[in-house]
Amino acid sequence: MSTPIAFDIIVIGAGPAGQKAAIQGAKAGKRVALIERERGIGGSCVYRGTIPSKTLRESALHLDRMKRAGAAFEFSLKPDIQIATLLSRLEEVVKAHDQFMSKQLRRNGISLFHGRAHFINDRVIEMQAVDGASQQFTADCIVVATGSRPRNPEEIPVDHENILDSDSLLSMMYLPRSLAIIGGGVIGCEYASIFALLGVHVTLIDRAPAPLQFMDQELVQQFIESFEQQGGHYLGGQKVKDVHWDGAAHVVTTLGDGLTVKSEKLLVALGRQANVEDLRLSTAGLTVTAKGILSVNPFCQTEVPHIYAVGDMVGAPALASKAMEQGRRAVRHALNLPIGDAASTIPLGIYTIPEMASIGLDENSARERFRDPLIGRAKFEEVARAQISGTGHGLLKMVADPAGERLLGVQIVGDSATELVHVGQLALQQGATIESFIDNVFNFPTYAEAYRVAALDILGQVAKRQTAAAA
Numbered sequence: 001m002s003t004p005i006a007f008d009i010i011v012i013g014a015g016p017a018g019q020k021a022a023i024q025g026a027k028a029g030k031r032v033a034l035i036e037r038e039r040g041i042g043g044s045c046v047y048r049g050t051i052p053s054k055t056l057r058e059s060a061l062h063l064d065r066m067k068r069a070g071a072a073f074e075f076s077l078k079p080d081i082q083i084a085t086l087l088s089r090l091e092e093v094v095k096a097h098d099q100f101m102s103k104q105l106r107r108n109g110i111s112l113f114h115g116r117a118h119f120i121n122d123r124v125i126e127m128q129a130v131d132g133a134s135q136q137f138t139a140d141c142i143v144v145a146t147g148s149r150p151r152n153p154e155e156i157p158v159d160h161e162n163i164l165d166s167d168s169l170l171s172m173m174y175l176p177r178s179l180a181i182i183g184g185g186v187i188g189c190e191y192a193s194i195f196a197l198l199g200v201h202v203t204l205i206d207r208a209p210a211p212l213q214f215m216d217q218e219l220v221q222q223f224i225e226s227f228e229q230q231g232g233h234y235l236g237g238q239k240v241k242d243v244h245w246d247g248a249a250h251v252v253t254t255l256g257d258g259l260t261v262k263s264e265k266l267l268v269a270l271g272r273q274a275n276v277e278d279l280r281l282s283t284a285g286l287t288v289t290a291k292g293i294l295s296v297n298p299f300c301q302t303e304v305p306h307i308y309a310v311g312d313m314v315g316a317p318a319l320a321s322k323a324m325e326q327g328r329r330a331v332r333h334a335l336n337l338p339i340g341d342a343a344s345t346i347p348l349g350i351y352t353i354p355e356m357a358s359i360g361l362d363e364n365s366a367r368e369r370f371r372d373p374l375i376g377r378a379k380f381e382e383v384a385r386a387q388i389s390g391t392g393h394g395l396l397k398m399v400a401d402p403a404g405e406r407l408l409g410v411q412i413v414g415d416s417a418t419e420l421v422h423v424g425q426l427a428l429q430q431g432a433t434i435e436s437f438i439d440n441v442f443n444f445p446t447y448a449e450a451y452r453v454a455a456l457d458i459l460g461q462v463a464k465r466q467t468a469a470a471a
Contacts, residue, residue, distance in 0.1 A: 004136035007033040009331065010125055011143045012117045012279070014041045016320040017311030018145035019101060021327030025141075026108035028335050033137050034110050035117045035127055040094075041101045050320055051097065052090055052170050053190060057351055059086040060197040068390055081175050086198070119284040122304050141306050141334040144294070145327060146279065148272035148312035155243075156182070156268050162245045163266045166191070172265065176200055180253050180263035182240055184211030186318070186350055188269035189223065193353040196232035203261050205253065209237045212350070214317075216362040216397065219413040223352055226393055230353075235259075274313050291315060299333035300326050308334065322346050347425050349418035354394055357421035360409025360428050366399045373408065374400045374461050376434075378453035380414045384445035391415035398424075398454035400434050404462035407432055416447050423451060434458050 014036035115127040150165035160168040184206030239256035294309040308330035311323035366373040380386035380394030394414015410424030437455035
């Protein structure tokens with residue numbers, strides 16, 4: 001074996017976390033090697049996850065708008081429509097993203113290698129290329145960003161034809177007439193709402209009494225109501241006893257209480273597991289936790305100080321935005337550069353239909369920390385833009401301290417929630433007061449007006465408290 005090629009930083013994995021780690025290192029003037037085992041750049045996010053699912057979601061929303069314009073013309077989906085038809089723009093979107101990222105890597109002087117990487121020791125990485133040739137690299141800083149894959153329990157026979165996971169779901173040839181989904185997390189809920197809007201009979205099966213346990217439950221309840229209005233069916237508090245293909249036309253799912261769900265296809269959406277098996281982490285002095293991830297400190301530093309782990313390697317929430325920030329943060333820490341506190345205000349966005357978004361404290365968290373926080377609500381039915389768009393089902397919640405002065409958090413469900421949340425993010429970062437939302441003028445008609453409505457609700461509650469106290 002030849003002498004290892006020396007770099008300042010080696011990044012394993014070219015998904016969102018790895019890309020940002022590599023670019024941050026290059027912009028700091030360091031020699032960076034980025035190793036990716038897939039042919040393209042972007043990881044599961046681009047090819048099997050975020051971008052494909054959001055492209056399908058956009059198609060579903062376009063079709064829904066056309067249906068709601070039924071007074072102008074007749075519209076219906078053709079029977080046995082191919083999934084590829086609904087994803088006609090996907091190849092174009094992925095190609096454009098890949099070209100952009102490739103140019104960005106070249107522009108920053110990053111050395112991109114394609115192959116499977118593993119540790120020789122804590123400072124040396126060996127990569128095996130597609131043609132079988134091996135090459136070694138060494139660096140004083142190594143960032144592990146190898147992403148994740150669907151977690152499929154052994155007792156559920158995923159065959160990627162009738163019983164699918166999130167990586168194989170969109171490889172279906174035709175839109176199914178019925179779909180059962182096991183798992184009430186982000187992936188399960190997003191796909192459940194998308195397929196329900198496309199007219200598929202969807203049954204969402206969840207072990208918990210309600211989906212998305214980490215979200216504000218008032219928002220989640222609105223999501224469930226919307227999902228069921230679209231024809232979906234939510235089964236909470238259910239254990240899956242057996243899943244099998246009947247050999248003819250249906251996947252049969254038997255639940256703990258004896259209930260049987262028959263569906264044309266079934267999606268297993270029980271989370272994701274980090275890609276750690278091929279890395280030979282033990283040779284670098286690293287150990288995996290019981291959850292199959294790497295333990296890190298707030299700077300994404302592992303138990304071996306010059307090795308960092310980011311993105312899905314360190315667990316939930318599996319957000320591309322969080323992964324990107326971790327990649328940036330890790331490299332800046334390794335290079336002793338100012339880090340900032342952006343990680344403390346990363347918004348949570350869930351692309352269900354309707355969307356959900358969160359920043360800061362939700363209502364329950366605020367009640368745990370404060371005796372009696374104030375909650376301002378703005379129903380989208382009160383906002384002209386939502387009525388114009390035909391999407392009046394939604395809610396913006398503003399969480400404030402008991403005095404009604406300081407903003408603590410914002411929770412949103414409804415159209416454009418994942419965009420609206422950034423107003424709350426900036427407000428939290430700047431320490432904005434509740435009154436500042438009233439003093440500012442918002443364009444009319446916009447969804448952003450909901451912030452002013454919610455702020456007025458809070459100040460109204462403050463006035464009532466003051467009146468009651470005076471009496």
